[in-house]
Amino acid sequence: MFLTSRVFRWAGPLAVTLLAAVLRLWNLGRPHSLVFDETFYVKDAWSLFNNGYESAWPEGADALFAAGQTDVFLADPSFVVHPPLGKWLIALGMAFGGAEHSWAWRIATALIGVLAVVLLMLIARKLFGSTLLAVIAGFLLAIDGNAIVMSRVALLDNFVMFFALLGFGAVLLDRAWHATRLAARLARARDTGREPGWGPVLWWRPWLLAAGLAFGLACSVKWSGIYFLAAFGVYVVVVDALARRRAGLPFWLSAAVLKQAPATFLLIVPVAVATYLASWTGWFVTRGGYYRDWATLPGSAWSGALAWVPDSVQSFWHYQVAAYTYHVGLSTPHPYQANPLTWLFLTRPTSMYYRGSSLGENGCDVTTCSEAITGIANPLIWWAATAATFYLVYRLARYREWQVGLILMGLVAGYLPWLMYLNRTVFQFYTIAFEPYLILGLTFVIGFLLPRARWGVLGFLVAATLISAYFYPLWTGIQTPFQFWQLHIWLPGWR
Incomplete structure (x- = not known):
């Protein structure tokens, strides 16, 4: 069967990668204007690249920048509240393609979006042991609207998502690395007639060093990356404790907390701190x-x-x-702010850009036209992933599956901390940071259903594809009749 053949192991992931690239790179320069928070990050990135720090800009700088007058920044500094790394990455795209080109503003986030799809497939393959499920996970992220929009605008959150996912992958690899070497050390000790009570301290754990670097990079884009660092630091200690219990150590808990945990801290945290400080060079x-x-x-x-x-x-x-x-x-009211309690239900997506036109304006050939970039996820994928998340919570409580626990920890790190800021001005698009784990949770459920309801899974994937095709114009600023835009307002908050 083709889906289990050697050819599919390469052709499937390659096809998904190409699809993700087309959806993110096609007509990337449209619209040729600074949309939503690009007004901050693009200009900050360019002054950072030229001055080494973010500078202030004169009145009307957005229009001047879009018109190609990109070097009108001032010498005075600007008070910015996010670390520099994401802006350095945006600046690299502009340095490569020219700051006067809007596609160059966005190329870094677009490429990161494509790489995130590849990374998610690699993680899913390791997590589930199935190329088919890896391709499904990558496909769902490739066609989802939230992921597409956040890859086509020069905001910072796509970088947070990618680096956090990179750290997640490193923690996943460390899990097997640690278990194998712990077992080997204990076996050697027992071969010499010693029965260890606490077990050894494992200092050489390169994947934890990699995780510290990745989470440090996430923190160097936005401070919210620290939640991933903290959550997965705790996760590693818990996994270490359980590994020692399975190995039959009598003092497994105290060994993990008092003996291995300090070493784990020194492997992860200093690397993350050094990475953060380096971003401020x-x-x-x-x-x-x-x-x-x-x-x-x-x-x-x-x-x-x-x-x-x-x-x-x-x-x-x-x-x-x-x-x-x-x-x-920060509690400045905004028309598109979304309470974190509503994020999983997709009630208030963020309008990044909207331009209405009348007949004869901007190429409009009907009575009224709309051009929109709305950060709304594919509703079927999003709501199915939300339902899958609640099921995974039940499944973890009942079956204690480590894959489920790891996926849910990604959601804990990316979502739960925002519940401490219910009165702060926040937006639906922040969810891109934890969307990969929603997709992994949905993929887990699909893998559970696949042998039992193959045609149902196929129907779901076909329906998700058709819905993405239907919403794609609203994710990419394509001009459509106003009535077409109205047909996509499924909930009142989607306006």
Whole structure:
């Protein structure tokens, strides 16, 4: 059968990758204007690339930038509240393709979106042991609207998603690495007649170092990456404890918490911290960044036992505190803000761009036309994944399957922390950070159903494909009749 053949093992993932690339790269420069928060990140990226720090811009800079006048940034610094890495990546695209081209603003997020599909397939193949399920997982992410939109606009969240998923994959690989080497160490000890009580400390765990790097990269794009670092740090300790219990160690819990956990901390956290600090290199090596010389101002520098700390470090710490204060206090009303309690139900997607035209305007050949970029997921995929998530919670409680626990930990890291900020201004598109784990959960359920309801699974995939084709114009800014746009308003909050 073709789906289990050697050819499919390559052709399936390759076809999905090509599909993801086409959906994300086709007509990427449309619209040629800064949409939604591109007004911040694109301009910040370009001034960061040129000055080494994010600069202020004059009044009307969006129109000037879109018109090709991209070097009108000022020398004065701008107060930005997100770390620099995501903006450096956006800037690389502009440096390669030219800042005057809108496709160059977005090429980095688009390529990351394609790579995320590839990475998800690799993870699903390792997690489920099935090329078919890996292809299904990649296909669902490839055609989903939230993933497509977030790959076609120059925002930061796609980078957070990718680096967090990279860390997730490293934790997955460490699980088998740790279990194999723990068993070998215990076997050697028992061969010598010693019965270990706590077991050894395993220091050489390269996949944990890789996880620390990946989660550090996520934190270097947005601070929300720290939730993935913390959640999977706890997860690794729990997995270590369970591995020691299965190995028959009498003091498995205390060994994992008191003996192995400190080593795990030193393997993950310092790498993540060093990665985060490295992302601020431009701020440290230049003099113009925001708060760069704060500690040199009269009465600002630390005194007493901390007076020895270099001025640059004091200024940097002050900047981080100011950014944190901004984040936790952000409550400016926005017409498209979405309470995190509603995210899983898709009640208020984010309108990134909308332009209405009358007959004869902007190529409109009917009475009224619409051009929209709406960050709405494929409703069938999203709601099915939400239902699958609730089923996985039940399944973990009943069967204790490690794959289910790992998938749910991704959701815990990406979603649950936002429930602490119900009064903060947040948006539906933040969900891209944990969407891969929704897809993995849905794929797990599909794998469970596939032998029992093959035609039902096929019908679901066909229906999801047709719905994506139906919504694709609203994800990519294609001009359509206004009535066509209205037909996509399935819920009141989708306007």
